[in-house]
Amino acid sequence: xxxxxxxxxxxxxxxxxxxxxxxxAMLNARASVDVRHAAALRLHVIDEQxxxxxxxxxxxxxxxxxxxxxxxxxxxxxxxxxxxxxxASSGKVGAQDNSPKVISESxxxxxxxxxxxxxxxxxxxxxxxxxxx
Amino acid sequence: xxxxxxxxxxxxxxxxxxxxxxELARINCALWHEEDAARCDDDLAVARAKRKIDALNQKRNxxxxxxxxxxxxxxxxxxxxxx
Numbered sequence: 001x002x003x004x005x006x007x008x009x010x011x012x013x014x015x016x017x018x019x020x021x022x023x024x025a026m027l028n029a030r031a032s033v034d035v036r037h038a039a040a041l042r043l044h045v046i047d048e049q050x051x052x053x054x055x056x057x058x059x060x061x062x063x064x065x066x067x068x069x070x071x072x073x074x075x076x077x078x079x080x081x082x083x084x085x086x087x088a089s090s091g092k093v094g095a096q097d098n099s100p101k102v103i104s105e106s107x108x109x110x111x112x113x114x115x116x117x118x119x120x121x122x123x124x125x126x127x128x129x130x131x132x133x
Numbered sequence: 134x135x136x137x138x139x140x141x142x143x144x145x146x147x148x149x150x151x152x153x154x155x156e157l158a159r160i161n162c163a164l165w166h167e168e169d170a171a172r173c174d175d176d177l178a179v180a181r182a183k184r185k186i187d188a189l190n191q192k193r194n195x196x197x198x199x200x201x202x203x204x205x206x207x208x209x210x211x212x213x214x215x216x
Contacts, residue, residue, distance in 0.1 A: 006157075006200035010193065013158040017165050064208055071208045073201040076194050 001060065004072050008057040015053060019046045150203055157196045164189045 003011075025031060026039035063069035079085045164186060171182035 004197070004201045005204045006197035009154055009200060010157055010161070010197050013154070013161045014165075016158070017161060021165075064204065067208075067212070071201065071205045073198055073205060075198070081191075 001069070003056065003060065004074060005057065005060060005064070007074070008053055008060065012050065012053050012057065015046060015050045019043065019050065022046060150200065153196060153200050153203065157193065157200070160189055160193045160196060164193065 022039050022042050026036050026043060028036065031039075060069060064071050079089050167182045167185045167189060171179050171186065173179065
């Protein structure tokens with residue numbers, strides 16, 4: 001599973017926010033009937049989303065407690081947080097001048113395909129052990 | 134008025150899962166409003182919102198990691214206790 005307990009909770013808090021504001025629009029007496037109707041329809045989708053996320057978090061939690069699933073942490077490997085990586089990936093410097101430095105304890109060396117940004121922009125690397133933040 | 138994107142006490146670090154989840158919800162709430170602020174015709178206001186969004190997104194990712202660290206630690210301790 002690509003999701004973690006943290007990422008699922010993050011998604012749930014956003015769904016709750018979306019739900020709150022959609023409900024606000026649905027109950028807004030000054031809004032048009034069309035807008036309120038659209039909000040009501042969206043609310044159904046949002047509720048289903050919330051239900052799915054809750055079920056997924058519940059299952060992951062149970063699996064972790066049962067020892068079936070191993071908890072994960074996906075370290076942030078954003079290129080733009082690293083000055084040298086940002087330059088190297090935007091074609092400002094030659095790749096031979098600035099090889100990407102190791103930015104996570106278990107990060108594999110970043111491979112870049114010709115004409116493609118560095119692979120790490122799309123692939124978050126899993127860190128199994130806790131490291132200093 | 135205090136800046137809603139800043140925690141009340143920057144030295145206070147939430148310890149348990151509950152405070153971390155509350156912190157994450159607060160950050161996402163602030164993000165929601167900054168995303169609203171970024172949707173206007175004033176380019177300067179858009180730029181200001183963008184900077185706040187970047188900072189909030191960093192905090193958001195840090196908080197997600199803290200939650201996952203806590204879960205990992207807890208599972209680690211549990212695994213050690215049970216042999």
